[in-house]
Amino acid sequence: MLRESIKADGQTIDLEGLADPNCKEIAGLKHSHRLIEYADVFMLRDAEQLALVRDKLEKEMGANKLVDASGVASNFQRMVRIADGSGIPVDPGSYENRVDLIDQLGLEEYESAKNTLSRL
């Protein structure tokens, strides 16, 4: 999905930094800091902190965007588990097309890369 983001992005917005935990906003994308904060706290599974972050996101971006953010976050909790649980390889051609990006982001250090790459 990260690959698709960059490939299809015809604008100047660059999502590459999102694999870096220290990345707190995306240059050129208004409110990106709120979305990143929401995703980070969502993954902490701390209900009190998440309530605080929801309030900030709703006030800054609106309730509809908050609802969408929860939909997307929960969807990607699902997709990773399908990939991890089934041992699928990356799709044909996609590894070769993003070797530089994988190297730049250090994605081969992910545990799941061992499964995914061994199936190439």
Next chain:
Amino acid sequence: MIAIDYSNANYPVRANFAETHNRFWERLASPGAWFTGAQKVAIAKEIRQSHDCDLCQRRKEALSPYQVEGEHQTASSELSDVIVEVVHRIVTDSARITKNWFDGVMSQGLKPEEYVEILGTIVHTFAVDEFCRGLGIPLNELPEPKAGEPTRYLPENASYDGGAWVPLLPNFIEEGPEADIWNGYGANVIRALGLAPDEVRSLMDLFNSHYITNDSIVGDWTICPHGGLSRIEMEVVATRVSSHNDCFY
């Protein structure tokens, strides 16, 4: 069955969330290809239990989950030990699943088609639960299981040619009973559930409300697919969550 209804939620939840969640709840309660409705609902209960399982917690904190022995704290006695292990592991520590773990699960008597139905049941239920958690909405009451026997349906065109641990359906399916399950190209992450075609149908249905339609993945990135987040904003959340999950795929 009590219908899922978000109309009184603390935020204005668009209608297609309740529609798709209700369709999945109906499917969850009904006999699948290999499991009864009661077994599938038991799997859903086990998903919720896994967050409070001491063994899962100790494994999560260990350098390797395979060094930690013990018994899972279960929600019921309705499921075999191997199914409980699959549910707890996929929910709480999927990134460190290995082929050896998968082979061990298979050696305890699970068939690939059964495993795929369990995997689908886990991930769809978990997505609905996580949506509620993300908005601070109480988890939906699980459905009452429906009577009936599993269909024992197995698609004919699945194979190991895709290189996954389980047989996959082809990328393109133009005819036959599975011709409806995705439009155009099916990526591996979708094909992964193909051995249990109804799990793919649930995947795509929920995909449409939680994210976007499969055939619009490569499209206009400036639009707001549901009137809220723009596509680029969606990808910020998607990529960050995937990064937290060490998702190489």
